[in-house]
Amino acid sequence: MKAICDWADGKKQKKHQPLAAAAAVSLVHHVLSQADVLHGLGKLKQSYEESPNRPPQGTADPTAGLSDLRKRFVEAQDRFPREVSFALVMIPHDERQAWKEAEKWFDDMASGPPRKDGSRCLAFAGGGDTPETITIPASETSDGATCPLLYSLDSWRCWLLRQSTKAPYPGGALNMFHSLAGDACRLLELRDCGEILDGQHIGGKRGEYQHLL
Amino acid sequence: MRFGIPTSGKRVTATDPEVESVLRLLEPHPRQRAILKGFVEHETYYLGRFGVCLAAVTKCRMGSLDPGAATLATQHAQRVWRPKAVVMVGIAMGKNPAKQKIADVLVASQVISYEPQRVSEQQVVPRGPLTPASTTLLNRFENAPHWSFCRPDGSKCERHVGPLLSGEKLVDDPAFKAELFDRYPQAIGGEMEGVGPTATACPGFS
Numbered sequence: 001m002k003a004i005c006d007w008a009d010g011k012k013q014k015k016h017q018p019l020a021a022a023a024a025v026s027l028v029h030h031v032l033s034q035a036d037v038l039h040g041l042g043k044l045k046q047s048y049e050e051s052p053n054r055p056p057q058g059t060a061d062p063t064a065g066l067s068d069l070r071k072r073f074v075e076a077q078d079r080f081p082r083e084v085s086f087a088l089v090m091i092p093h094d095e096r097q098a099w100k101e102a103e104k105w106f107d108d109m110a111s112g113p114p115r116k117d118g119s120r121c122l123a124f125a126g127g128g129d130t131p132e133t134i135t136i137p138a139s140e141t142s143d144g145a146t147c148p149l150l151y152s153l154d155s156w157r158c159w160l161l162r163q164s165t166k167a168p169y170p171g172g173a174l175n176m177f178h179s180l181a182g183d184a185c186r187l188l189e190l191r192d193c194g195e196i197l198d199g200q201h202i203g204g205k206r207g208e209y210q211h212l213l
Numbered sequence: 214m215r216f217g218i219p220t221s222g223k224r225v226t227a228t229d230p231e232v233e234s235v236l237r238l239l240e241p242h243p244r245q246r247a248i249l250k251g252f253v254e255h256e257t258y259y260l261g262r263f264g265v266c267l268a269a270v271t272k273c274r275m276g277s278l279d280p281g282a283a284t285l286a287t288q289h290a291q292r293v294w295r296p297k298a299v300v301m302v303g304i305a306m307g308k309n310p311a312k313q314k315i316a317d318v319l320v321a322s323q324v325i326s327y328e329p330q331r332v333s334e335q336q337v338v339p340r341g342p343l344t345p346a347s348t349t350l351l352n353r354f355e356n357a358p359h360w361s362f363c364r365p366d367g368s369k370c371e372r373h374v375g376p377l378l379s380g381e382k383l384v385d386d387p388a389f390k391a392e393l394f395d396r397y398p399q400a401i402g403g404e405m406e407g408v409g410p411t412a413t414a415c416p417g418f419s
Contacts, residue, residue: 001300001301001302001303001318001319001320001321001354002301002302002303002304002305002318002319002321002377002402002404002407003303003304003305003316003317003318003319003370004304004305004306004307004313004314004315004316004317004318004319004402005304005305005306005315005316006306006307006315006385007306007307007310007390008306008307008384008385008386008387008389008390008403009385009387009390010385010386010387011385012383012385014230016315016316017230017231017304018230018233018234019315019316019364019365020230020304020305020315020316021230021231021233021234021302021303021304022234022237022316022362023316023317023318023362023370024231024234024302024303024304024318025231025234025235025237025238025302026238026360026362027318027320027354027357027360027362027372028263028264028300028302029238029263029264030264030357030359030360031264031353031354031357031360032263032264032265032266032268032300033264033265034264034265034353035265037264037265037266037353038266038297038298038349038353040349041297041298041347041349041350179251179252179253
């Protein structure tokens with residue numbers, strides 16, 4: 001979907017590029033604003049999971065993926081010793097008190113002055129789960145209910161912390177942080193996807209309480 | 214932030230005006246407050262909702278062959294996002310100012326790769342593939358009678374459907390352009406990245 005911005009006549013200029021780009025995008029947006037517009041299209045065949053280049057993350061076992069992520073967090077920590085640190089916290093539904101403690105520990109660093117230990121939060125990312133997407137199997141409920149429950153699972157979050165306010169800021173740290181946060185999101189998708197046996201969906205085990213760093 | 218959900222559509226752009234235009238219409242995912250920007254390996258993606266479709270948007274380098282250009286960018290996006298559709302949106306050169314106007318949109322029914330050639334002393338024989346666009350997507354873009362986009366002077370942009378030339382050359386020579394369209398008279402315009410998505414997103418690619 002390309003819109004005309006010049007005539008390749010030896011007088012090429014960039015003047016019309018924004019207008020042309022906006023026209024092409026407008027048509028795509030118009031078409032993709034219709035419900036079911038992609039009905040009839042299947043998934044393209046080559047997938048991330050099928051790719052030979054996919055890093056080992058353990059699609060079948062979420063715990064293996066988390067172990068790999070933990071290793072990468074440690075490596076990131078080693079790359080920026082004493083300057084920045086990375087943290088990932090995931091809280092399962094039955095440990096809400098722990099989540100409050102974690103939030104208390106991290107959240108007041110976002111805009112306030114450095115803490116006594118000198119660290120302050122530079123960035124955080126989160127929001128992998130929502131109440132609408134989490135189902136607690138009946139076997140895991142404590143009130144004896146026989147039906148699965150939708151439950152509010154608090155978000156996991158990643159933090160990027162900086163301990164020194166004087167040393168030069170390592171620009172690569174923020175990029176690495178976003179990369180780690182993105183991979184954490186993907187792992188969370190794996191966490192509760194479960195499996196299908198004999199045509200029946202069996203809910204996967206959710207991740208345990210993790211303090212990776 | 215929900216990286217990894219199957220996206221129903223994906224857009225690839227190659228220049229700043231292109232990606233800026235897409236991002237202006239990209240809306241946050243449901244239940245998100247902002248468009249998400251993420252780094253996956255060597256690529257950068259913007260995730261959001263485009264129209265009614267969840268979309269991953271990426272900006273590739275100009276052309277199809279360079280590292281980071283359209284071919285590898287599309288292949289990477291397919292691995293990561295498993296999209297239902299790949300749409301490359303951007304800018305192109307027009308064929309005939311008498312029949313087309315600036316900002317008219319060219320919808321590629323086929324992408325003609327004009328770079329592969331057999332060059333002998335007597336003649337130059339084109340050997341590039343003519344790859345058809347997805348029948349379904351083409352159908353959707355042909356059936357948009359109510360689409361309207363106006364230029365600053367108030368005139369409406371038109372939509373032209375037909376084969377689109379694609380190659381690595383940034384054409385700005387009337388003689389070369391005439392030679393191209395003499396060789397491919399059915400083409401309605403030309404650009405530089407179309408070969409990438411058609412090569413990697415065509416049926417049967419794995």
